[in-house]
Amino acid sequence: MSRTDPDAGYMYRDQKPEGFFWLAHRTVDAKHNFIVDVHVTPGNVSDSTVYLNRLDHVLERFHFPLEAVALDAGYFTTGIAKALVERGIFGVIARRRFGGKKGMFRKTRYTYLPEEDAYLCPARQRLTYQTTDRHYK
Template identity: 55%
Template sequence: MKETKEIRKSTTDPECGFMSRDNKQEMFCYLDHRTTDMKFNIITDAFVTPGNVHDSVPYLSRLDRQIERFGFDVEAVALDSGYLTNPICKGLSDRNIFGVIAHRRYQPTKGLFPKWKFHFDKELDIYICPNGEELSYSTTTREGYREYKSDSKKCANCPLLQECTKSKNTQKVVTRHVWEEHKEKVRLNRLSKSGKMLYKFRKEKVERSFADSKELHGLRYGRLRGLQNASEQVLLTAACQNMKKIATHLAKLA
């Protein structure tokens, strides 16, 4: 039976979306997906979506739009943990862009080993469990995840079974996306010297830009209903911020 997902809809503004995220207030809202440059903190793109659209969904298409429209030669990008997805990591790799994305903390099932306890051997294409046993490749799902399964007979007598799996057939299954290597590359970028420096600048640039929008330009609240009106408010705010930035930099050159 196909599962159905309940989608909350606002009665006053049907075009907005209900945002429900960890450590954030639940609300009906619109989201401003914004890009700024690293040198002058100029807003190069501001795209509005309903609040229930994940940050990662429009990212690559908006990145391509900026490259095509402005002729940008993008060398590197710094993003928060919401963008740490396999498609984005693969997309950055395909575009030869140095990606730095914040670490996302996954909560493993309480009482069970986290995934990082299982070592992946790339040459043999197997996972090694904490007890030294192999998990062999079994199949690939439609979503692009390769499944690695243990030998249930060996697992049945394993002293670490209770910390490994709760499956009734005593078989451990570990999944790995077909683009996982691109995500691992991004993780290494984050830990590099240049990656740490780049991510440090992120909070001084795009986060500052958002803060100025809310505190100095009234973007904390939408003034009008509807996606088009919300987009106009965001774009006008971005234009005002950019004019102030440009004027400030030109004044320094005078």
């Protein structure tokens, strides 16, 4: 907790400064190129957490038709996708690219071998099923 601003939130994100901050969540009408809403939260509040409430606020406040929204990868959640479909809004959301651990292969680089019920890793090693619950047979 910050001693100088106890309501600020501690933010720790990749490629962002670390510390106590506030965030301004902006909603932009890209068709007309102006900001229609700004909502301020402590720095530890995720953009995706407040998005749907802000979207509903803008729709109720301005009553303009909304056909589509474009969102960055931080909004790529099941809840947001479902809510957009329920509201009849076409969502264009950037795909998250989760980074792997250094020196490890990404899941997409493995090949499933159905005839063996095994996977082949990029180093040409076969990986067979061992256990799901960590209790070996």
